[in-house]
Amino acid sequence: MAAKEIDVGSSSIDVGDPCPICLGPILQESYLDTCFHKFCFRCIKQWIKVVSSKVTKPLSSVKCPLCKRDNISIIYNFDGHSFDRHYVDPNITDGFVLTKEQRYRLQCYYTESGFLADVFDVPRFWKLKKLLQRNRWLEFWLRRELQALMQEEDVDIVLHHLVGVMDSFCKRTEQRHKQEAKRSGEAFQEPFKSVIAEAARPFLLARTDRFVDELELFLASGLNMEAYDAVYKQRLDKNKSREIGVANEAGVEEENRRTPNLFLFEEDTD
Amino acid sequence: MICADLKVVRLILYLSWRDRLLCANSDMQQSRARLFKEYKEVQREKVADPDIQLVCDDTNIFKWTALIKGPSETPYEGGVFQLAFAVPEPYPLQPPQVRFLTKIFHPNVHFKTGEICLDILKNAWSPAWTLQSVCRAIIALMAHPEADSPLNCDSGNLLRSGDVRGFNSMARMYTRLAAMPKKG
Numbered sequence: 001m002a003a004k005e006i007d008v009g010s011s012s013i014d015v016g017d018p019c020p021i022c023l024g025p026i027l028q029e030s031y032l033d034t035c036f037h038k039f040c041f042r043c044i045k046q047w048i049k050v051v052s053s054k055v056t057k058p059l060s061s062v063k064c065p066l067c068k069r070d071n072i073s074i075i076y077n078f079d080g081h082s083f084d085r086h087y088v089d090p091n092i093t094d095g096f097v098l099t100k101e102q103r104y105r106l107q108c109y110y111t112e113s114g115f116l117a118d119v120f121d122v123p124r125f126w127k128l129k130k131l132l133q134r135n136r137w138l139e140f141w142l143r144r145e146l147q148a149l150m151q152e153e154d155v156d157i158v159l160h161h162l163v164g165v166m167d168s169f170c171k172r173t174e175q176r177h178k179q180e181a182k183r184s185g186e187a188f189q190e191p192f193k194s195v196i197a198e199a200a201r202p203f204l205l206a207r208t209d210r211f212v213d214e215l216e217l218f219l220a221s222g223l224n225m226e227a228y229d230a231v232y233k234q235r236l237d238k239n240k241s242r243e244i245g246v247a248n249e250a251g252v253e254e255e256n257r258r259t260p261n262l263f264l265f266e267e268d269t270d
Numbered sequence: 271m272i273c274a275d276l277k278v279v280r281l282i283l284y285l286s287w288r289d290r291l292l293c294a295n296s297d298m299q300q301s302r303a304r305l306f307k308e309y310k311e312v313q314r315e316k317v318a319d320p321d322i323q324l325v326c327d328d329t330n331i332f333k334w335t336a337l338i339k340g341p342s343e344t345p346y347e348g349g350v351f352q353l354a355f356a357v358p359e360p361y362p363l364q365p366p367q368v369r370f371l372t373k374i375f376h377p378n379v380h381f382k383t384g385e386i387c388l389d390i391l392k393n394a395w396s397p398a399w400t401l402q403s404v405c406r407a408i409i410a411l412m413a414h415p416e417a418d419s420p421l422n423c424d425s426g427n428l429l430r431s432g433d434v435r436g437f438n439s440m441a442r443m444y445t446r447l448a449a450m451p452k453k454g
Contacts, residue, residue, distance in 0.1 A: 024303060
């Protein structure tokens, strides 16, 4: 994975297609978000600065120097998995930066599924129908998770939507549970996961399924956030040192070991 | 301990030196690089656009002159007009200052100073424009005068009052006087 990662700075030099602003090769390729015209990140950022210096109130969009279409942000650092956005509106620019905790959560999404299956007993969770016991930390956990995944600060709507879906599922389950007491708890696992996945998919897209797994894991742990994080991080560290050990044995130089989500993590993770 | 301090001092020195270098360079260096690119492009395109001849000052890359041919089927036809470009340091983030050196009778050109009233040279400027494309825009302006925002009121009034013939003959006269080689 890491071998595929090349220095973004040098790989994005494209001699055939010069930047319309400096007329030189494009450095740190970036795109406007509506018309997708391509510029050096530095050039287009400078242009936005010039444009906004001419108006008194903060700009929310900028016209493309080439086609005059309105754009609200620059897309940059695109590496095939993720990208960063620089908003024209300075209020948004400074707005949401992932916290360390949120970065760590994103990192979790690049581990293999079933990462902690041996620590938390998921089947037991379903068997004992623990879902019906509300986890008090769920909302805090969900908020952080959604913020990290959507890279947005305001996730209230999605959060309430998911909690609502979960609550109504639990209510239904409870009623059915009374009617047919013999039915085992495991039978609810799949319906629960599919209901949540359906509710979350429009917002989390490709990460939905993994999100549902992570949610299940968190619920099954029955821990609060701090304790859960501690277990997860411990395993992450262990895993990392093991992987690096393997890599070193194989003679692979991995100085800059990062997850595919480039630039989202601090470089010195140790 | 001393060793660590020395390292820190050296780092600070290096950083301040680097910052100073970057600051002093940034604008100038950038516009210079871009103008040089345009210069090379002009050399390459010279044959492609026979109506425009852009020349860079021998000693100053921020000063350019252009010779443009008056568009056909206009009173400027047959004339060759000289433009002077003064490129500001933040170019292309700021537009170049362009004026006619050759006298021209046109509603959007100041008769005395040669100043040009053209939106792309003011608030509609985009860094994607080049000196070459500015010349093209000026040629287009010559063919399509905008009489409602005149810098030359006499010329604008002629057009606004519908006296196209009067305007044409005045403009042609000044083209002959100022923009054509003198006969004999």
